[in-house]
Amino acid sequence: MPDMTAATSPLLTDLYELNMVQAYLDQGEAREAVFEFFVRRLPPRRGFLLAAGLETALSFLKHARFTKEEINWLAGTGRFKKNLLDFLADFQFTGDVHAMPEGTVFFPHEPILRITAPLPQAQLVESRLINILHFQCLIASKAARMVLAADGRSLSDFGLRSAHGAEAGMLASRAAYIAGFNGAANVLAGQEFGIPIVGTMAHSFVQVHGDEMKAFEAFARSRPDNVVLLIDTYDTEAGARKVVELAPKLNKDGIALRGVRIDSGDLVAMSKKVRGILDAGGLKDVVILVSGGIDEDVIRKFIAAGAPIDGYGIGANLTTSQDAPTLDCAYKLQEYGGAPRRKLSEGKQTWPGRKQVWRSYDKNDRMNGDTLSVETDEPTGDPLIAQVMKAGHRIGATPRLDEIRANARRNLAQLPEPLRRLEAAEYPVTVAEPLKILAQQADKAARG
């Protein structure tokens, strides 16, 4: 069974892609085209980005096929000629892909994916490729900030409900897990990606029982393996005292409480009071989890204030990347029929050609600079881009999600210290001379 993303119709594209493919087919323009995907600039409050979404993108490229019904619908619009409909009916991606592995730290203008394919194919896949890569890079980059801020404390994705639709909920769980989150509340993300799923109870559970004590006991007896009780429905301190009162009774039946969750109020002050109540009641091993309005700044503030919080559930701030909900992404033609290309639109120039990024490290294995150049240039460090698809087939094994996550962990550990501290530090990306020369050639050709 293909995954949710791969099952999505390739009609999920912009009309202009079909317009252009129609014209290319009419003109017989099907020479080899090279497009690269990159981010133009860092959004506010981001010092680096984390690559994610490649395997989803490759799955899309592998599975994208138009059904007979879709072709019939397109024909019925009266907008397209037979040559386009035939092309789409037979479509299957046969190009090459070069990319940075998921979990790699990257910076503006560094391509994280390159498509090399006959022009109509490379153009057709644009909209959905951007849609897939943009979102997961966005979320992984946001999640990485929380992971760095949390400094080993547990982080869970609670953001399905505020994610922008079904796929956003799924791919946010995936991207956050790659960046180092510990789990997600999203059950389908557990099934589809094998992400550890986590969950407690809602306020409605307590309200149904009216009596908190009854609600806590009923929950513990039904979910004895992982009892986390939500204690703030009415009065948080009173809730904590009920937990202390209930614990021995449950212990007698072999049920150990794992934690409590607080979702409202002054979480620093309340977590200290609750910790005091639990400790005094002999529940030193019961953890305190919090949720509600958490982001990397809140986590750092709470840690600095000495809040005894063991884990954070994060919703909208994670799954919508609320402070910066988009990246300025581009999928640009860099070469066509062997010649470099770039556009000159005001403020939107790009670097032409097939590029590589080399990264160098200092003696402590910390990143100390990238070089962006044409891929045939002399290496000045470790290359970040490698071929991952050849003639439509993946090269090598698809990495497991835990391997991708380990790569992200290594990458985050190698960040320069100011970027690890989430400071507004500039990372040096040098554009090498051969690339500048290629850009001049492309401009000269374009200006005629």
Add this chain to the structure above:
Amino acid sequence: MPDMTAATSPLLTDLYELNMVQAYLDQGEAREAVFEFFVRRLPPRRGFLLAAGLETALSFLKHARFTKEEINWLAGTGRFKKNLLDFLADFQFTGDVHAMPEGTVFFPHEPILRITAPLPQAQLVESRLINILHFQCLIASKAARMVLAADGRSLSDFGLRSAHGAEAGMLASRAAYIAGFNGAANVLAGQEFGIPIVGTMAHSFVQVHGDEMKAFEAFARSRPDNVVLLIDTYDTEAGARKVVELAPKLNKDGIALRGVRIDSGDLVAMSKKVRGILDAGGLKDVVILVSGGIDEDVIRKFIAAGAPIDGYGIGANLTTSQDAPTLDCAYKLQEYGGAPRRKLSEGKQTWPGRKQVWRSYDKNDRMNGDTLSVETDEPTGDPLIAQVMKAGHRIGATPRLDEIRANARRNLAQLPEPLRRLEAAEYPVTVAEPLKILAQQADKAARG
């Protein structure tokens, strides 16, 4: 064939829903529960909200079924007992739904959807219902601001690529169209929802040809019915002059240019220069479309500056609601087994019971105040909430998208003038006495 949303697995939920349903089944807690969905507060820069997503939500409720594979996977996790697995295997929503029609203007604390169902059912559907309603209300509310700002000018959704995944791209197109957008670039939104699809060309099309004139002519001959040429790849004024030069040649072959698009630079200054060039060249009927960083503020600024722009293509600002990418939504238990309920968590109190919203209008048919009360209260205006589903079946016909759009248009026309002007005006929502009394009763019961 069910639509994309309905085809999504009901495993797309939070684990805590399954935890709670497990406990409810163990306890035999299956009395009638009433949950309402509402927004707690307006985000920054929003004076009103526009309801959207109801038909998508009803489609979800109608189609939600667990497959055998999903039940087997749940069983394999070892987390759930047979009674829950059996319940899920047989699950089908058999409750009632009351709601505001899509396209209705609403305000914080006014419920736009009410679920009345046996408790385990009403709880199980929570996460996905919020996921669906939150996003479409978010986008419709943002789009409505652009529609008001554009004052009749054409608006197109160009935001698939920056939308958060596939479903976000689809449902953003739907919500924007409801709010009054004229079309979307998203082809699948054309197929699934019947939204008019629009599209021009990308810069890559010009770059492929190297020569702008060749590119323009090739495009016009392949897409003769709707020729919109992108003129800013190299030099926008030169591009406009090429359009003037090309037009007579195309005219001879019966091809009329419809418009030009500008995607970069100073769009006010450039649109004036381009208008001048086109007019001087006898192309007074050729429209000017712009894209790139457009939102409601930009539209109003451009109009105030007298920019001769006929239509706007809007991307990330629309499909991510970039300035406010979330609404603070809640789906709360308001009644259980006939008794009103609400939670008392600090700062998160809600209004209990089954509620209605009555809206009154002034002599010019402009909204002049809402009353929020229990549904059995005396009417003080037009009721906004009506029953739309009974025992799992929709009541009456599903409204067509153009009917929903017409409802939104009426609602936006009835807004008080300051809200139509997007000013930070407060709209009066009065909480009626019977609802306050019910809240006191609920609190008294909860405090014991």
